[in-house]
Amino acid sequence: MASIRLQFEIPGKLKTWSLGLIGVGLVALVFGMITKGFSSDEHEQVHFWGTLMYNTIFWTLVTNASMFFICVTTLAMGGWQQSFRRIPEAISTLVPIFGAITFAVLLYVVLTDKHHIYHWLDTAAVAKDPILTGKSGFLNAKFYIIWTTLTIGFWSFLGWRMRQLSNEADVEAMDHETGLKFIFRNTVRAALFTVWFALTVGSTVPWLWIMSIDAHWYSTMFSWYTFASSFVSGMSLIALWLIYLKNKGYMELTTQEHLHDVGKFMFAFSIFWTYLWFSQYMLIWYANIPEETVYFKHRVQGPYKGIFFLNLIINFLCPLLILMKRSAKRNYTLVTFMAVLIIFGHWIDFYQMVMGSLMKESVELGWLDFGILSFFVGMMIFFVARALASKPLIPKYHPFLKESVIHTV
Amino acid sequence: MAKKKFVVGCFNDEEVLFPAVKKVRTAGYKIHDVYTPFAVHGLDHAMGLRETSLHTAGFIYGITGTTTALSCISWIFTKDWPLNIGGKPHFALPAWIPITFELTVLFAAVGMVLTFCYISQLAPFVKKHHFHARATDDLFVMVIECTDTTNAEDLKAFLASNGAVETDIQVAEEGWWFGRYDKDEMRFENKQIVAA
Numbered sequence: 373m374a375s376i377r378l379q380f381e382i383p384g385k386l387k388t389w390s391l392g393l394i395g396v397g398l399v400a401l402v403f404g405m406i407t408k409g410f411s412s413d414e415h416e417q418v419h420f421w422g423t424l425m426y427n428t429i430f431w432t433l434v435t436n437a438s439m440f441f442i443c444v445t446t447l448a449m450g451g452w453q454q455s456f457r458r459i460p461e462a463i464s465t466l467v468p469i470f471g472a473i474t475f476a477v478l479l480y481v482v483l484t485d486k487h488h489i490y491h492w493l494d495t496a497a498v499a500k501d502p503i504l505t506g507k508s509g510f511l512n513a514k515f516y517i518i519w520t521t522l523t524i525g526f527w528s529f530l531g532w533r534m535r536q537l538s539n540e541a542d543v544e545a546m547d548h549e550t551g552l553k554f555i556f557r558n559t560v561r562a563a564l565f566t567v568w569f570a571l572t573v574g575s576t577v578p579w580l581w582i583m584s585i586d587a588h589w590y591s592t593m594f595s596w597y598t599f600a601s602s603f604v605s606g607m608s609l610i611a612l613w614l615i616y617l618k619n620k621g622y623m624e625l626t627t628q629e630h631l632h633d634v635g636k637f638m639f640a641f642s643i644f645w646t647y648l649w650f651s652q653y654m655l656i657w658y659a660n661i662p663e664e665t666v667y668f669k670h671r672v673q674g675p676y677k678g679i680f681f682l683n684l685i686i687n688f689l690c691p692l693l694i695l696m697k698r699s700a701k702r703n704y705t706l707v708t709f710m711a712v713l714i715i716f717g718h719w720i721d722f723y724q725m726v727m728g729s730l731m732k733e734s735v736e737l738g739w740l741d742f743g744i745l746s747f748f749v750g751m752m753i754f755f756v757a758r759a760l761a762s763k764p765l766i767p768k769y770h771p772f773l774k775e776s777v778i779h780t781v
Numbered sequence: 782m783a784k785k786k787f788v789v790g791c792f793n794d795e796e797v798l799f800p801a802v803k804k805v806r807t808a809g810y811k812i813h814d815v816y817t818p819f820a821v822h823g824l825d826h827a828m829g830l831r832e833t834s835l836h837t838a839g840f841i842y843g844i845t846g847t848t849t850a851l852s853c854i855s856w857i858f859t860k861d862w863p864l865n866i867g868g869k870p871h872f873a874l875p876a877w878i879p880i881t882f883e884l885t886v887l888f889a890a891v892g893m894v895l896t897f898c899y900i901s902q903l904a905p906f907v908k909k910h911h912f913h914a915r916a917t918d919d920l921f922v923m924v925i926e927c928t929d930t931t932n933a934e935d936l937k938a939f940l941a942s943n944g945a946v947e948t949d950i951q952v953a954e955e956g957w958w959f960g961r962y963d964k965d966e967m968r969f970e971n972k973q974i975v976a977a
Binding site: 653 | 823832840867868875876878879
């Protein structure tokens with residue numbers, strides 16, 4: 373392994389760019405906080421905190437999807453991801469950081485009784501409303517705070533345990549017995565994470581954090597739909613870092629074959645997302661019950677019409693038509709383009725999920741949204757690069773590494 | 782139907798087969814096909830087969846299905862026999878998506894199966910010559926087509942020196958063959974009886 377570069381050195385340009393993006397984001401954040409967040413106007417307040425909410429939730433879920441990717445491939449006894457597994461690991465180190473930001477934002481929204489965001493915080497209105505009274509066991513401030521704490525805490529903790537175990541693959545060559553034990557311990561820790569992931573992203577958390585903005589409306593599909601959104605963006609993010617490191621001359625063991633499989637994930641989960649999107653939409657459209665159609669009314673026929681259909685074009689038609697061909701999934705330029713497009717598309721998706729319910733009258737996608745986005749992109753680049761540099765890029769004694777090296781599609 | 786002369790080499794192991802395939806190709810012989818008991822990763826690459834166009838055909842069948850479904854349903858529900866279903870507009874696109882999807886899958890699947898049978902020259906009543914019965918069990922069978930310049934005996938020796946456990950020469954029909962040899966040929970004339 374003499375010729376393989378295990379140590380990632382952060383290029384100066386990358387650092388400058390990430391700090392620049394964070395700087396732009398901080399300016400937008402502070403300016404937005406002064407002009408909107410703490411203004412007396414309810415509308416401006418909702419705009420600011422809503423923007424923070426969907427950005428924090430989106431980036432937390434996307435980075436967490438990386439750990440989910442490692443865990444499910446571990447559970448499936450996958451070998452092919454080992455040569456680049458340090459990338460999703462590095463991305464998942466952001467979960468505690470973004471999780472803490474999300475936690476702070478959500479805590480502020482709940483504790484200061486922002487019932488223009490979460491209608492169910494308004495106790496007087498809940499008491500008069502039989503639907504909200506029926507939901508109050510789930511939608512109340514106490515449960516919200518406890519469940520959010522547990523969720524983010526366990527994501528961070530179980531993900532950290534998984535990464536700690538991965539360090540053992542750097543130390544020394546394993547004999548058969550040690551290797552078997554190592555794989556078994558990996559499986560146990562991955563299973564723990566996956567179960568907690570299913571209980572949170574797979575079911576309760578998107579209901580609690582996002583769906584409850586429309587306090588009366590509910591869709592059991594909503595969590596899966598959110599999960600699909602975050603997972604496909606997570607895979608795109610992994611692809612972007614993979615291509616970046618390849619371009620810089622690292623990741624010698626990772627080839628087009630691996631990129632092809634990552635591309636397949638991007639393609640397949642874009643279709644999966646559409647499947648859930650459509651399943652949710654069609655049943656509500658068909659039944660045409662007022663309390664259900666309320667969610668889609670202003671999205672399909674109101675000011676969010678453009679974004680709503682743009683969302684479908686970016687996240688369904690483009691991946692379907694562009695990523696379908698084998699040669700497209702093996703083409704670095706096309707995968708880069710599609711990864712950026714998909715991440716942007718699902719960011720827009722989260723935008724309409726949250727802002728579509730908070731500000732029904734008009735679409736105010738502007739400097740605040742892109743400013744906060746640039747803050748999170750900058751943070752992501754800065755911390756992922758740091759995490760990549762802190763460990764060898766390849767777990768060189770992992771028992772399955774050879775399987776990854778000879779991987780062909 | 783044209784009969785052709787083949788040299789058949791049988792291998793016990795894929796690890797012997799791979800270098801043999803490469804050597805046979807570099808020596809300039811024309812490989813007719815390699816029959817294996819299971820799908821061998823990378824063998825298509827070693828044999829120099831081009832990438833299949835079956836998926837392109839599948840895509841075309843798929844969009845044929847999509848257009849068939851959409852044009853059919855929209856004609857029926859808006860022009861031919863408009864029905865008021867739950868007060869929905871006649872052009873009720875979301876309701877048609879599941880059927881469109883099903884028809885896309887149906888066209889693509891059936892079309893690809895039939896195309897696959899056609900390019901593999903498989904159909905009812907078409908016979909296939911078996912070069913070695915154990916190819917379906919545990920033997921890797923490489924079949925080389927003899928051209929005018931091929932010396933079959935040399936080739937047999939060449940295969941044996943590259944690890945073939947068994948070699949022979951067979952004259953067989955290939956392509957669309959309905960089980961009858963030309964009149965002046967006896968059936969199974971050249972076929973050797975193989976002890977399994």
